[in-house]
Amino acid sequence: MQRFQCYINGEFADGEARFESIDPATGLAWAEMPEAREADVDRAVEAARNALDGGPWAKLSATQRGKLLYKLADLVAENAGKLAELETRDTGKIIRETSAQIAYVADYYRYYAGIADKIEGSYLPIDKPDMDVWLRREPIGVVAMVVPWNSQLFLSAVKIGPALAAGCTMVVKASEDGPAPLLEFARLVHEAGFPAGVVNIITGFGPSCGAALSRHPQVDHIAFTGGPETARHVVRNSAENLASTSLELGGKSPFIVFADTDLDSAANAQVAGIFAATGQSCVAGSRLIVERSIKDRFLQILKAKAEAIRIGSPLDMATEVGPLATQRQCDHVKALVARSLAAGATLVTGGTAPEAAGFYYQPTILDCDGSASPSLDNEFFGPVLSVLSFETEAEALRLANDTRYGLAAGVFTQNLTRAHRLMKGIHAGIVWVNTYRAVSPIAPFGGFGLSGHGREGGLQAALDYTRTKTVWLRTSDDPIPDPFVMR
Numbered sequence: 001m002q003r004f005q006c007y008i009n010g011e012f013a014d015g016e017a018r019f020e021s022i023d024p025a026t027g028l029a030w031a032e033m034p035e036a037r038e039a040d041v042d043r044a045v046e047a048a049r050n051a052l053d054g055g056p057w058a059k060l061s062a063t064q065r066g067k068l069l070y071k072l073a074d075l076v077a078e079n080a081g082k083l084a085e086l087e088t089r090d091t092g093k094i095i096r097e098t099s100a101q102i103a104y105v106a107d108y109y110r111y112y113a114g115i116a117d118k119i120e121g122s123y124l125p126i127d128k129p130d131m132d133v134w135l136r137r138e139p140i141g142v143v144a145m146v147v148p149w150n151s152q153l154f155l156s157a158v159k160i161g162p163a164l165a166a167g168c169t170m171v172v173k174a175s176e177d178g179p180a181p182l183l184e185f186a187r188l189v190h191e192a193g194f195p196a197g198v199v200n201i202i203t204g205f206g207p208s209c210g211a212a213l214s215r216h217p218q219v220d221h222i223a224f225t226g227g228p229e230t231a232r233h234v235v236r237n238s239a240e241n242l243a244s245t246s247l248e249l250g251g252k253s254p255f256i257v258f259a260d261t262d263l264d265s266a267a268n269a270q271v272a273g274i275f276a277a278t279g280q281s282c283v284a285g286s287r288l289i290v291e292r293s294i295k296d297r298f299l300q301i302l303k304a305k306a307e308a309i310r311i312g313s314p315l316d317m318a319t320e321v322g323p324l325a326t327q328r329q330c331d332h333v334k335a336l337v338a339r340s341l342a343a344g345a346t347l348v349t350g351g352t353a354p355e356a357a358g359f360y361y362q363p364t365i366l367d368c369d370g371s372a373s374p375s376l377d378n379e380f381f382g383p384v385l386s387v388l389s390f391e392t393e394a395e396a397l398r399l400a401n402d403t404r405y406g407l408a409a410g411v412f413t414q415n416l417t418r419a420h421r422l423m424k425g426i427h428a429g430i431v432w433v434n435t436y437r438a439v440s441p442i443a444p445f446g447g448f449g450l451s452g453h454g455r456e457g458g459l460q461a462a463l464d465y466t467r468t469k470t471v472w473l474r475t476s477d478d479p480i481p482d483p484f485v486m487r
């Protein structure tokens, strides 16, 4: 069995305990992981604090920080194949997607490498003649980063990249459900030459590791990606250290299809939106809202596409849908489908788990028209699409916004004015028009409502890892007058 280690203060070390990681394609243990507990968390946070407050990192210029980030980007690109294979092995996400995604992760580091020396302060046109006043942008401090299992290298890059550009130090907690790619990524951080303690990477369980990290008194900011229920714990933990938080949570994103659209193209986007990554995507377009006049035709196309999907080993380049990441996830999907059928949803296709080893579940479509199916409100994080239909644009918008989440939305129409009305009316942090599931380091990403707050990607994300300091300089040599009057 392969063994992995934590990376703390520039050294690779075992955790207080160990646990076995399961290969989702077989259901069997394949690697031993270090389990970090409170003492390991303390060491990692202390290392990050020391690296921030003194030592070589604090003395580097922003340009030098950028150069280290460029080096890291090159190393990620060179090692993308190996990282992809580890992510696929440990989480079941298909190699076809992990290879492409991790190669693109290098571009995220490159983007933030370029930003490092473009984070500027400002000079204020202050209303007092004898004062010069500046805003300095300084790193927000020690950042705790907590990520879920899916797309860990991507979800950590959108935190680590901007935080390093801003000069922060950090402790990254990989998910206990598939930590291999992030623990391996630590080797690249080391090779790139970041000073000890700047980036620490650990893994462990939520209550013993994630909680200890997010309430740690030396943590200044918590960047969290995961489910809303865990986010509530994290926010409660932050009451201990009063750290600021940014939250990237789940979704129940609407995918709206009007009759005037190219149905085959929209169906491909819908397949990408719900069956890619076996549906384990926060932006999954999991609620299809389709114009009633084309509902049957569109469902026919989708059903044919869903049934033609190649399910198989995630390590095979030809596979299109692999296993879910955990048994727990598979059980959750099965139970929610069963509850939805009991509540009146009807099965268009799928609905069963193939009789094979591993955590597989068939691409599934539920027609939810006329039912109060729980699949319409609850995130599956699996390959299950819920369908509703509408007559009018107003009804489509009402159905789209009938959710407490607000991460993403797709609108498919050839009508330009309607597209503009909907992009304004939809409550979501991202609206894709005639496309779906497109991301870029240049474009901010994040949600409204139960989908969280804060944005990852784009320039603002790097600024969000800074805090401003206001500096007042008196330029007059005259003695300070009346001390009892505020100046």
Ligand code: NAD
Pocket: 146, 147, 148, 149, 150, 155, 173, 174, 175, 176, 177, 204, 205, 206, 207, 209, 210, 211, 212, 214, 225, 226, 227, 228, 229, 230, 231, 233, 234, 237, 248, 249, 250, 251, 281, 282, 379, 381, 407, 447, 451
């Ligand atoms: P999760 O919330 O169960 O776990 C996420 C992380 O939080 C893990 O590392 C876990 O160990 C840690 N954790 C658990 N309990 C904790 C506690 N008490 N204190 C601190 N940390 C704790 O999420 P998951 O099941 O691993 O991932 C699926 C969820 O993530 C879905 O809801 C999905 O939509 C969401 N997600 C959101 C985005 C986004 O960018 N918006 C991206 C990917 C996934």
